[in-house]
Amino acid sequence: xxxxxxxxxxxxxxxxxxxxxxxxxxxxxxxxxxxRRKILQVETQQLQSERNSSAKAIxxxxxxxxxxxxxxxxxxxxGERLSKSESSLQELQVRxxxxxxxxxxxxxxxxxxxxxxxxxxxxxxxxxxxxxxxEVRDHIDLGEALGMIDFEAASxxxxxxxxxxxxxxxxxxxxxxxxxxxxxxxxxxxxxTYVPYLVHEQALIGTGQLPKFADDLFKTDTETPFxxxxxxxxxxxxxxxxxxLEADQLPQxxxxxxxxxxxxxxxxxxxxxxxxxxxxxxxxxxxxxxxxDESKAALELLxxxxxxxxxxxxxPYRVVELCAGDIGFGSAKTYDIEVWLPxxxxxxxxxxxxxYNDFQARRMKARRRHPDTGKPELIHTLNGSGVAAGRxxxxxMENYQNDDGSIGIPAVLxxxxxxxxxxxxxx
Numbered sequence: 001x002x003x004x005x006x007x008x009x010x011x012x013x014x015x016x017x018x019x020x021x022x023x024x025x026x027x028x029x030x031x032x033x034x035x036r037r038k039i040l041q042v043e044t045q046q047l048q049s050e051r052n053s054s055a056k057a058i059x060x061x062x063x064x065x066x067x068x069x070x071x072x073x074x075x076x077x078x079g080e081r082l083s084k085s086e087s088s089l090q091e092l093q094v095r096x097x098x099x100x101x102x103x104x105x106x107x108x109x110x111x112x113x114x115x116x117x118x119x120x121x122x123x124x125x126x127x128x129x130x131x132x133x134x135e136v137r138d139h140i141d142l143g144e145a146l147g148m149i150d151f152e153a154a155s156x157x158x159x160x161x162x163x164x165x166x167x168x169x170x171x172x173x174x175x176x177x178x179x180x181x182x183x184x185x186x187x188x189x190x191x192x193t194y195v196p197y198l199v200h201e202q203a204l205i206g207t208g209q210l211p212k213f214a215d216d217l218f219k220t221d222t223e224t225p226f227x228x229x230x231x232x233x234x235x236x237x238x239x240x241x242x243x244x245l246e247a248d249q250l251p252q253x254x255x256x257x258x259x260x261x262x263x264x265x266x267x268x269x270x271x272x273x274x275x276x277x278x279x280x281x282x283x284x285x286x287x288x289x290x291x292x293d294e295s296k297a298a299l300e301l302l303x304x305x306x307x308x309x310x311x312x313x314x315x316p317y318r319v320v321e322l323c324a325g326d327i328g329f330g331s332a333k334t335y336d337i338e339v340w341l342p343x344x345x346x347x348x349x350x351x352x353x354x355x356y357n358d359f360q361a362r363r364m365k366a367r368r369r370h371p372d373t374g375k376p377e378l379i380h381t382l383n384g385s386g387v388a389a390g391r392x393x394x395x396x397m398e399n400y401q402n403d404d405g406s407i408g409i410p411a412v413l414x415x416x417x418x419x420x421x422x423x424x425x426x427x
Contacts, residue, residue, distance in 0.1 A: 001359060002014060003358075003362065007103075017106050020325075021325060023103075033099075034096070037089070043085050044086055105357065106332060108332045108333040111322070111323065111332075116325050119323040122318055123318075123320060124318065124319050125317070125318040125319075127340070136342045136401070138274065138398060139274060139394040139397045140275075143165075145425065146169065146424070150165075150166065162279060165393075169393070173282065175416035176393060177257050179312075179412060179413055180284040180387065181284060183308065184255045188305045189253055190286060191253065193254045193256045198227065199226065199238070200227070203234055205363060206364040207364075208329055208356075218279075231260050232257070232283065235256070236254050236383070237364070238364065240289055240361075244368070245289075251288060251289060253286070254287045255386065256284070260281050262278075263279065264277055264278075275394055282390055286383065286384050286385070286386040287383045289366070290381075290382070291379065292357075292378070292379070296355065298380075298382050303353040306337055306385065309392075312410075314411075316339070316340040317339045318340075319335050330359050331355065334353065335353045337352075337387070338350065339391065342401075350395065353384030354382060362378055366379050402422075407422065408421065
């Protein structure tokens with residue numbers, strides 16, 4: 001959430017910043033609503049004061065045996081006017097809150113201009129793209145030929161965008177997850193965390209998924225609904241919801257492996273085959289909590305940690321900086337890491353690393369005590385995939401494939417696979 005004080009004082013500047021995203025913020029309407037709110041607030045306070053004074057006068061009249069019927073009539077009229085004023089004020093406050101919750105984050109000045117993914121800026125590449133001397137297959141053909149990926153069985157029980165993975169490929173995905181957690185906790189200093197997969201509405205409001213992306217979430221049909229998490233970012237970031245940290249408690253870094261659940265409501269027709277875009281998938285998520293002046297450096301650190309995973313797996317990738325028109329709703333600045341997939345002959349996103357500044361912290365009331373003043377101040381939050389396990393599995397399958405349809409196992413994963421060096425069809 002954008003600072004309401006900034007919205008009131010610099011609404012036009014906010015509108016200019018958000019316009020870079022293609023978001024139209026009507027500053028004049030917002031300021032007019034704020035003026036109306038002020039008037040209603042003053043009116044409500046005055047009526048409350050008058051009602052209290054009248055109630056006191058009635059009490060005094062009763063005590064002195066005086067006729068207080070005229071005062072009662074006046075109080076009744078005051079009550080009706082106050083009730084109407086309070087109702088109007090509440091409606092206006094809800095409207096303003098809805099506007100504020102709908103506003104995306106302000107972009108960092110360094111974010112490049114652009115309308116969509118075609119305008120993203122390549123920052124760097126790593127690794128050598130393999131020049132295969134045979135016809136390359138994608139993960140779908142490879143997995144089905146091995147008898148270890150079953151889309152048909154998944155479809156029978158759950159419908160489209162689900163996958164059953166079996167045997168050595170299932171173990172390879174588990175190995176990837178364990179390898180990522182070990183790397184991030186043992187080498188990068190993250191604290192491994194087990195978190196709930198079901199959360200309440202407020203947790204998703206806090207991280208920015210609600211109300212904006214309600215259609216992308218799975219929700220239980222209960223009196224107090226739960227939501228299946230779209231990413232471990234939600235429960236991890238909510239570790240500091242309504243928390244006041246001491247200055248020496250920052251920075252904090254957390255890592256969690258969870259399944260993720262997304263309805264993919266806006267992706268009709270996209271990646272309908274295979275495991276690229278699923279309703280359920282596995283991911284290792286990384287989250288940072290830092291002081292205000294540390295988040296820019298933390299974003300570079302976070303991105304580098306995700307890159308290390310791909311480097312150790314020896315998978316070619318590139319890092320791109322997202323342009324203003326392609327960046328996520330809550331992010332101030334984002335780097336996407338895209339791994340090379342030979343089966344598609346293109347780079348595909350495997351990690352998105354973002355600095356949210358105080359956007360989430362303001363929604364969650366996540367603060368720290370300033371070391372000099374002792375006063376509470378909002379912290380900055382960051383998150384990124386470290387990395388998506390399903391897409392890492394795809395990348396390993398396609399980049400390590402052999403002419404006979406077998407799949408080589410990256411050296412760093414072999415200890416997790418009992419020393420095996422290759423996955424071949426079962427006979």
